[in-house]
Amino acid sequence: MKLVIGCDHGALELKEAVKKVLAEFDDIQVEDMGTYTEASVDYPDIAEKVCGKITAGEADRGILLCGTGLGISIAANKVKGIRAALCHDVFSARMSREHNDANVLAMGGRVIGFGPAGEIVRTWVTTEFSHDERHQRRIDKMMALAEK
Numbered sequence: 001m002k003l004v005i006g007c008d009h010g011a012l013e014l015k016e017a018v019k020k021v022l023a024e025f026d027d028i029q030v031e032d033m034g035t036y037t038e039a040s041v042d043y044p045d046i047a048e049k050v051c052g053k054i055t056a057g058e059a060d061r062g063i064l065l066c067g068t069g070l071g072i073s074i075a076a077n078k079v080k081g082i083r084a085a086l087c088h089d090v091f092s093a094r095m096s097r098e099h100n101d102a103n104v105l106a107m108g109g110r111v112i113g114f115g116p117a118g119e120i121v122r123t124w125v126t127t128e129f130s131h132d133e134r135h136q137r138r139i140d141k142m143m144a145l146a147e148k
């Protein structure tokens, strides 16, 4: 799996911790789209970069991090084709893959510790979409909302 990751200045340390977790997986190639310093940046710009890789077919999934995870997930969900899930617990992370086929995981660097975040990431990258007909139907309806 090709995975792109990005953060704003509110989640620099969390991004490094998440990258360490992702390095546990031989079958995941990670591309870090920044930010790389503590200088203030605007989270929609990071969301646009990461989501653009996914919608261009250059990456399979993404992880986006900001202070709360809120702004960057809201921004990501404005990008057509993106289903970003803000998850601060393992159950939500699993459900976001099984039921919602989330292609972006968002978390907040000022919200969650590295340990729980690591478990969320491990769960999210290893959980597949259920391919259940009712979940696919709901996803299709959800994505069609962008056309209305």
Ligand code: RB5
Pocket: 008, 009, 010, 011, 043, 066, 067, 068, 069, 070, 071, 072
């Ligand atoms: C940046 O200070 C902060 O607003 C951002 O990281 C995020 O929490 C926004 O939702």
